[in-house]
Amino acid sequence: MGKVFEDYLAELQVDMVAICLEYVEDKAEDIFIYCSYEPKVYAFDVFYKINGNLVLKHNLNDAIDGTGGSNKYDTSEERQEAMLDIGLKNLKEINKTCEDFGRQMPTEIKLHYNVSNNSLKASYKYDLIYSNHNDLMSDDIFDDWFEEVNNSIY
Structure with a gap:
């Protein structure tokens, strides 16, 4: 049986986690990855x-x-740039996979990888998050998520 859309998506997300884990030399408790795609703009x-x-x-x-x-x-x-470049390449490949399978590309992907449990949780949004606001950029959404997670930990 051939691969299905979810298999390709999972492989690309796992690769994102792997490159981020490699960046910290496998020494982290949790990894939080933010991906964004809004009209021709990719962010990772x-x-x-x-x-x-x-x-x-x-x-x-x-x-x-x-x-x-x-x-x-x-x-x-x-x-840092090498890691981000690989993450962006994976995000673009997710977009291509969505196109190939006739699926809608998420505008936002948030991945949380718990290293000790080897568990990956993903959340997706499909509505425009920042490009319809003149005063918001993907960095602002990323910073807000960092603060949200930080406040929930402490």
Whole structure:
């Protein structure tokens, strides 16, 4: 039996998780991935829970400072861009898969991966989130989600 739409979608989402997990050298409790596609604009970003702290991708070392951790994360711009480029490539492939299967492309995908449980939860939206507001961008929605998760943890 051949692959179905959900198989392709799952593979691409798992690849997104894998590249984000590789970025933190498999040392995170949770990974939160944000994907957005609104009229020809793709966005991909990620934040992490490490040592009980919620941190953005460029602030990973803040989660180990003061914990006695001696290994620093490589958060160089080159490394961040490489990860984001792969995530965007996967998001574009999701869009192509949706087109190939005659499915609507989500305008927003939020993935939450719990590392210790090896569980992935996904939520999807199909309505325009920010492009119909002059004062909103995908970064604003990402920042709001970060704050929402941060407030629910603490």
